[in-house]
Amino acid sequence: MRAIVVTIGDELLVGDTINTNAAWLGAALSACGIELVRIETVGDDPEAICQALRRARQEASLVLLCGGLGPTHDDRTREALAMCLGRSLQLREDILSQIEAYFRQRQRPMPERNRVQALVPEGFEPLVNTVGTAPGLWMEDAQGVVVALPGVPHELEHLMQNAVLPRLTRRTGRRVVQQRTLITAGIGESALQQQLEGVETLLDENLSLAYLPGPYGVRLRLTARAHNAETAQQRLEQLEAFVRDRIGTALVGTNGDTLEAVVGRLLRAQGKTLAIAESCTGGHIADRITDISGASAYFQGGIVAYSNAVKVTLLGVDPQILAREGAVSEAVAVQMAQGARQYLQADVGLATTGIAGPTGGTAEKPVGTVWIGLADAQNAYARQYYLPADRLRFKQRATAMALDLLRQHLLQAIPAAVV
Amino acid sequence: MRAIVVTIGDELLVGDTINTNAAWLGAALSACGIELVRIETVGDDPEAICQALRRARQEASLVLLCGGLGPTHDDRTREALAMCLGRSLQLREDILSQIEAYFRQRQRPMPERNRVQALVPEGFEPLVNTVGTAPGLWMEDAQGVVVALPGVPHELEHLMQNAVLPRLTRRTGRRVVQQRTLITAGIGESALQQQLEGVETLLDENLSLAYLPGPYGVRLRLTARAHNAETAQQRLEQLEAFVRDRIGTALVGTNGDTLEAVVGRLLRAQGKTLAIAESCTGGHIADRITDISGASAYFQGGIVAYSNAVKVTLLGVDPQILAREGAVSEAVAVQMAQGARQYLQADVGLATTGIAGPTGGTAEKPVGTVWIGLADAQNAYARQYYLPADRLRFKQRATAMALDLLRQHLLQAIPAAVV
Structure with a gap:
């Protein structure tokens, strides 16, 4: 039809x-x-x-x-x-x-x-x-x-x-169309295309692959058409196996999955709780996390530390380090993650500090610079990203990177089979 | 063209x-x-x-x-x-x-x-x-x-x-089209229609009015066509004057204005700072506030108090009142707003606590119930709303109601001309 x-x-x-x-x-x-x-x-x-x-x-x-x-x-x-x-x-x-x-x-x-x-x-x-x-x-x-x-x-x-x-x-009846979407994170469209080099040999008019870039990552849409469901399903699975093999842990999930839903499942499976300290993302990570029904089982809460005073008083960031390194720095990102973990009594703390723009950038720290910090009982570290975009898109991209860092961190803690 | x-x-x-x-x-x-x-x-x-x-x-x-x-x-x-x-x-x-x-x-x-x-x-x-x-x-x-x-x-x-x-x-040249959008909040499409009773007599094929409902409020789109800009402008202004006269303070702003931008301007004009304590909105209010470039001038930060423990330890909510009245209550909303104001050192505190669903509702407090609290140096109060909707839409509607409560509160503090 x-x-x-x-x-x-x-x-x-x-x-x-x-x-x-x-x-x-x-x-x-x-x-x-x-x-x-x-x-x-x-x-x-x-x-x-x-x-x-x-x-x-x-x-x-x-x-x-x-x-x-x-x-x-x-x-x-x-x-x-x-x-x-x-x-x-x-x-x-x-x-x-x-x-x-x-x-x-x-x-x-x-x-x-x-x-x-x-x-x-x-x-x-x-x-x-x-x-x-x-x-x-x-x-x-x-x-x-x-x-x-x-x-x-x-x-x-x-x-x-x-x-x-x-x-x-x-x-309706007859012709069967089956589709499956693979959600990726932390990898761009061109790099994905390179990793999937050779996929064209699998494709024809009844089996297609589309790249769907979005602010939270690229999704891959697989579509198979056939005269019966078994054939469509079989061809879809063959294509999916090829893709999974090539992209590894950049694969977040399938169909309606989101980074926040997958992170939620991992936290649940590991019995861990999460707390967030946000500066440049301004509450967007907490907002995404709480879009998931049942998030209260693993989400303790978050602190949107927009002013430096709040970073010091509510997250325990060292004011001397803040003055010396600046708010957008590795040390502050780490201390924010540790502070979130400690003051909100959670197992894992996740933090962002960066320059959303359009103003506030410098030659050394241009608009789009962001440090993402992560702390648990064993580790505390931060990674730097450069995500030049307008203000809203920057918040979305930084949120995706933060959730993906957390996902990769949690994945290392449990055997892959549990995912 | x-x-x-x-x-x-x-x-x-x-x-x-x-x-x-x-x-x-x-x-x-x-x-x-x-x-x-x-x-x-x-x-x-x-x-x-x-x-x-x-x-x-x-x-x-x-x-x-x-x-x-x-x-x-x-x-x-x-x-x-x-x-x-x-x-x-x-x-x-x-x-x-x-x-x-x-x-x-x-x-x-x-x-x-x-x-x-x-x-x-x-x-x-x-x-x-x-x-x-x-x-x-x-x-x-x-x-x-x-x-x-x-x-x-x-x-x-x-x-x-x-x-x-x-x-x-x-x-391009010739025919001129001019448009203006009036942003409203806190009032539904049918109620607006009632308040604008009689507007049809002003309209014809060259002057139109469209109602555009959205999760943050209804927008009114005014369109005028004419052979010159002056006539189009004149007709648009006549229609706008009619609408403004009828809907009063339900009018938030025009064109690309948003509740968060208008609230930001009011806070700036009054030299006040804001802090937010969110439970059911889960960071969505802070996210909207920080979508505005320059929000750091008036936004101190926020606390997403998803667990009751965080409401007590970071916002100073009385655990006995929390146990007696429940987290979704007038008393807790007021204390959260007061706590946000105090612990984040802001002039105004705004708080939400409610039941986003789909689970967690009771006969007495069904899914969609929300208390919004507001505190400043003089006052502290909370209002109850009932906003039945799916989880994401509930968060959006509760955010709009909270920002509108804050807007109405700030409007009372200064002469209307400053807006």
Whole structure:
């Protein structure tokens, strides 16, 4: 089954909103073996929506429209569907009752404007939305399926998972697509490419490898297509074995794995706790660590030591060393890691101190310089990195390097098989 | 001038990568008064790239392709351009020398594979890329302009700013589009809609208002089109005055403003310093605060008190109150804010304690419950919020509420004119 996604909203065209819905839909369809061949983004304009829908239906049997079902005057998708397919809009009393009930449950009066969300184009089936006020819309005819979904991410995801995907998986079959993503850290795209020299001989039109660079590392996407699941699986495994053999411990994990999740698993497996002292990363490492549900089992906490005074009073950094070596130095990184470990009563302390920029750089310590410190009961050391980038990207890259240093440190402490 | 953006990459279709480039390009074009009418995303497939290019050229005089210019075997844009426009690919020795120089500067050998990046379709002008190895490509003919740019975000942005936008602004004229975004906090989309009741009477096809909900608040996008800048500006100001009058202090700022930037300006203007104690937000507030360059002028630092032990030892929370009231309570939120203020020697302390989920909720304190505490020399208080959402969204929403509480607190301390 071939699909085309049409995302709708002026905010997407003028760059006010990043189109996370498109990525979420792509991943969800791909996981169901539905091939997404194109994504189109158009504005809140019934003409443009209609043209996109017509174009899409000629090429794909599934068209998913996303956005423009809200209650406000710039939500035009209902109207566009009716116009484009020559259907009338009908006020569905059952949907109106559901919307009224949604507001009643939250003890708020229903704004008059929300009535338009009960309008359904003739021949469309409304998909009940229990987490918001915009119902989804589903229509099947000889040409295929047209689905319209709200653009609010959690409403979209809820309707996809509970109404749309179950209907679609009943319809698909035949061609199998299997994918696997290998997550790497601490190695650039070109270096990876060099390490994987010769991989091309394994690839053909049914087996592909894509390099996906990101601020936290390069991901490798392996895709196999075949007429049955066994063949696809087999080819995927052969390619994965080649890659694993070549890149060694630069491999962090697979699919949805992240550095923070892998570090969390290693800490759990070793029964160790972690504390963090952050200067230049400003809380970004702690933020990532606590994105993982259950982090409280191994994460004691962190200190964002942005001022030098805090480095001294809360982390016990020696003020003389701070004055002599400067805050961005090996000695201070080591003392911060030791201080985090000691004052937050953890087994391992991890610390960052660097120059995020855009100001504060010098010839000797340019913007992008960072020292990452690590301390446990046996060792305390720091490594220097140079990560020139804008401020936000620097924080992300320094966070990835810090988490990877911790990962490599923990890996040395246990047999590889436990990972 | 009408533009269509074609973003290229299998990783975009299978949802491995969120298309931030499309948003960045949309904002950049919009700021130059170029109307982006559609964004298409296709895979690394020369056929699909060619079809998208042909379709786009029929509707717009500027087509911007983005992605697929890298050195690896899945980068097919050069080949697609040559095939689609009937041009041959020529190896440009000058570009090859630049790529070789790029690697030499970094003291790394040039991988053989990077040679393909010196291939240029006949009639295209290469745009020198000083921050990466993929040159951009520019072509003008009677139908308009075709530009191809690398998909690595900082390379794309560098080439747009230094080569593409200067050329484009020389070509545009006539129709003026002006936009302004009003950033709000602490108020939902429906409530905003109610407060703005009657705004429709001001709007027409040349003046529009869009609601853009996001995890940190709803943004309002105002757009005016006119034949001259004065008229567009005048209409925009009239609409903005209406909105400002209705929503009062829920208005945080305009355009690229963020809660953390506005809070930073208020702290600077009042000569105050800030310290943060985070439990459920896990460092996300500190991370946002330190995204602002120059935050060290007012941000002392923060303590991520994930374990109860850290709340007691580093923030001075009374262990008896902690045991009696629980960590997620008014008393603990107040003591955390006071502790942050005291131990980090700041004028204002801000604290969060809540249940991010998905586990840990009870009937009395369900997932989504959060207490936000605030302390300064005169006051110490906490407010309760209920923000049901998944873990990451909860952290974002709680962070927005905390920063907004701080903003409202600071606003009361100084005359409104200073803001």
